[in-house]
Amino acid sequence: MPQIALAPMEGVVDYPLRTLLTRLGGIDSCVTEFVRVTNLTLPRKVFTRLCPELLAIKDISRTPSGTPVAVQLLGGNPEWIARNGRKVAQLGAAAVDINFGCPAKTVNRHDGGACLLQTPERVYNIIKATRDLVPADTPVSAKIRLGYSDRKPYLEIAQAAAEAGANRLTVHARSKADGYRPPAYWDCVGHINSLLNIPVVVNGDIWSVADYQRARAESGCTDVMIGRGLLSCPDLGLQIKASLAGQQYQPLTWLQVAALVREHYEVSKPLFPKKYLGNRLKQWLAHLKRHYPGAQLFFDKVKTLRTEAEIDACFHALLGPYLHEPYLPGPSTAARSD
Ligand SMILES: Cc1cc2nc3c(=O)[nH]c(=O)nc-3n(C[C@H](O)[C@H](O)[C@H](O)COP(=O)(O)O)c2cc1C
Structure with a gap:
């Protein structure tokens, strides 16, 4: 069965979001x-802070709903990456x-990422x-990306990764210089995929089931x-899996997604200092507004709010009687209107 991985996103895809999105379903790994x-073996608490899934180990790190979680390392020193990997x-x-x-200037200046x-x-x-x-x-x-200042070296980089023994290679189909500008060059990933004998995972600009099909077709x-x-x-993975299985699927409404957003907000609240209250909420809404007009309206309401009481009141006005109802996926709850 084709696999869908949730991409790592610094400052966004944290433990609460991984928990929520993998519980919803359609995601095979994170x-x-x-x-x-840098140049030391990091203490255990550094890893468990970013990956609390390591604390409840049965076999390997998994989200509470059982999805495996890889830990990502960043740095330029082989010995220390290796020791921390071990x-x-x-x-x-x-x-x-x-x-x-990673294209961030500070990260690149410290010899890590792209x-x-x-x-x-x-x-x-x-x-x-x-x-x-x-x-x-x-x-x-x-x-990896396809290159730094341009996309020319993508094959050389991918072959280096495979020859070094990587078990899997994910390719964000752009160079560092491309930033996040469309398009994603899925055909270059196809070239890599045709030459490497390890699993290659295509990444970049998959926003819909149609994009998913095109990315797979172009990359192979x-x-x-x-x-x-x-x-x-958030249910794009479920939409894709349903289309692969030839099943009907009723996409989530904005109100159903809003219930998830509120749950994420509640769980995240105690994890951050009060002055950052609502930051993660606003960040997620900034992504959701691309898909849901309701998210744009809600974002406009909460974007300048700072206090818990103000934000809670907004959720109350939006979700009303559903405020404390746990989210239930499936057609029975899909009948709610936007
Ligand atoms: C805010 C943000 C943070 C990111 N953080 C990471 C990261 O920590 N590690 C990483 O490998 N990629 C990171 N990425 C890149 C994504 O994993 C992904 O490669 C990129 O967003 C393209 O895929 P997409 O179009 O599906 O979002 C980040 C991207 C964004 C937008």
Whole structure:
């Protein structure tokens, strides 16, 4: 069965959001926000803070609904990435993923993320050292872009990752210089996929079932990774799975999604200092408004609010009698109107 991974998104796809989205369904795996590695083995608490799924281990790190969670590392030093990879594997990480795609200036200035794509041998050295040190039963994967200043070196980079022993390669189908500007170059991922003998996962600009079909057709990849598409349309994975199975599916209404948003807000509240109250809520709404006009209206209402009482009142006005009703997926609740 083709797999759908929830993309890592620093500052957005955190434990509460992974919990909620994987409970909803249609997602086969997730990746944590990146853990920055310098020249030390990080203490356990750094990993469990970004990946609380490591605390409730039965076999490997999984969200409460059972979806495996890989831990992502970021940095340029092979030895220390490898040592931290081994440590987090010993803590039970479902997989160790290495970030070669982050375009942030501060990250690149500190020798991590997309800047490493400029030297494929460094990509090779980091993955090789990590694969050598991490126990064989823990997969080591890498997430790359197509290049740094342009897309020319994508094959060289991908081959370096595969030759170093990566068990899986996710390709965000743009260069660092492309930023997040459309289009995503799924055909380049197709070229990579046709030459590598490891699973290649296509990523970038999958916003709908139709995009999913095109991305798979153009890349030839079986598996995809989706970030912003799942934030703006939380049941996109369910929509895709239903279309693959030839089943009818009733997409969530805005009110159903709003109930999820409120749950996320409640769970996140105690995790952040009061002065940041509502930040994660506003961030998620900023994605949701792409798909739901109701999210735009709600975002406009809450965007300047700071206090708990004001935000709670907005949710009350929006959700009314459904305020404390747990979200139930499926057609029985799909009848509510927007
Ligand atoms: C706010 C934000 C944070 C991100 N953080 C990470 C990260 O921590 N690690 C990573 O590998 N990619 C990160 N990405 C890139 C995404 O994982 C993904 O590759 C990119 O958004 C393209 O996929 P999409 O079009 O499905 O969103 C981030 C992207 C965004 C927009």
